[in-house]
Amino acid sequence: MLLIHCPYCEEERPELEFRGAGDAHILRPTNIADISDEEFEAFFFLRDNVKGLVYERWRHIHGCGRFFNAARDTVSDKFVTTYKAGLPRPDLSPAPKATETTVETYEATEGVAG
Amino acid sequence: MAEQALRKAPLGGFNGGSAAAHVSAAAPATRLSLRAAPDAVAALSKALGLDLPTRPKTSASAKGQHALWLGPDEWLLIDEQGADLAAVAAKSGVLHSAVDVSHRNTAILVAGPKAAQAIASASPHDLSASAFPVGACARTVLGKIEVVIYRAGEQEYRVECWRSFSPYAFGVLAEGAEDAAH
Numbered sequence: 001m002l003l004i005h006c007p008y009c010e011e012e013r014p015e016l017e018f019r020g021a022g023d024a025h026i027l028r029p030t031n032i033a034d035i036s037d038e039e040f041e042a043f044f045f046l047r048d049n050v051k052g053l054v055y056e057r058w059r060h061i062h063g064c065g066r067f068f069n070a071a072r073d074t075v076s077d078k079f080v081t082t083y084k085a086g087l088p089r090p091d092l093s094p095a096p097k098a099t100e101t102t103v104e105t106y107e108a109t110e111g112v113a114g
Numbered sequence: 115m116a117e118q119a120l121r122k123a124p125l126g127g128f129n130g131g132s133a134a135a136h137v138s139a140a141a142p143a144t145r146l147s148l149r150a151a152p153d154a155v156a157a158l159s160k161a162l163g164l165d166l167p168t169r170p171k172t173s174a175s176a177k178g179q180h181a182l183w184l185g186p187d188e189w190l191l192i193d194e195q196g197a198d199l200a201a202v203a204a205k206s207g208v209l210h211s212a213v214d215v216s217h218r219n220t221a222i223l224v225a226g227p228k229a230a231q232a233i234a235s236a237s238p239h240d241l242s243a244s245a246f247p248v249g250a251c252a253r254t255v256l257g258k259i260e261v262v263i264y265r266a267g268e269q270e271y272r273v274e275c276w277r278s279f280s281p282y283a284f285g286v287l288a289e290g291a292e293d294a295a296h
């Protein structure tokens with residue numbers, strides 16, 4: 001089971017207490033009534049679904065109840081860091097970038113069972 | 115025909131577990147789901163007569179009344195004497211949200227040398243002594259339901275769950291307590 005660090009509880013807690021809530025840092029347009037259907041679709045439905053580092057909203061729903069943000073790697077499922085809602089994306093510039101050549105074997109992502 | 119509906123405790127008479135961890139239904143208590151911003155905490159604490167905890171997983175207790183930290187602006191208050199907690203909180207005169215959940219919740223007491231193991235049989239929460247000392251509390255999961263666990267003593271835990279889930283919670287804990295004895 002994954003342990004996820006909740007920035008409000010200030011400790012790692014079991015993943016069963018959490019629920020994912022989609023991409024983070026999606027800004028609602030301030031002129032929502034004026035934008036075209038296509039622009040609304042892009043804001044509301046279209047996500048990048050990248051391979052590698054993503055910024056997501058998570059909720060400690062069976063814990064403190066708070067929403068927070070997480071930087072997570074979609075290849076390894078590793079949580080790189082978590083931070084409070086409302087804070088800007090953390091600078092993770094030297095973060096490894098997933099490429100097409102990333103090998104996705106069980107051993108590479110989970111380690112060899114001991 | 116009955117003149118009046120009789121009050122029936124959700125786990126009336128339930129008793130189980132093992133010598134390692136005894137599982138029983140807690141006595142009725144009043145409960146309040148309290149939410150308030152940081153600037154209201156001092157006045158609410160004064161009205162309640164106990165300092166609302168502001169650190170994660172901590173609680174405050176005085177004279178059968180307990181305030182459990184659930185989130186940065188959320189507490190579960192429990193009064194074993196049955197005080198009207200919403201009325202007490204209202205005396206604070208500051209903005210807050212108070213919902214009486216006395217009958218939404220019921221509690222199961224797990225006590226004994228292996229009480230923590232009995233709960234841990236169905237909960238992923240870390241109940242080890244260093245992570246969960248006496249007085250610690252947390253909302254978490256137990257099997258398929260959400261619960262609030264409060265460590266009332268060295269070998270005593272109070273598991274708060276929703277009333278309709280209580281037979282399930284009791285079964286899970288009693289089973290865990292029997293396993294913990296082996």
Ligand SMILES: [Zn+2]
Nearest residue numbers: 006009060064
């Ligand atoms: Zn939390």
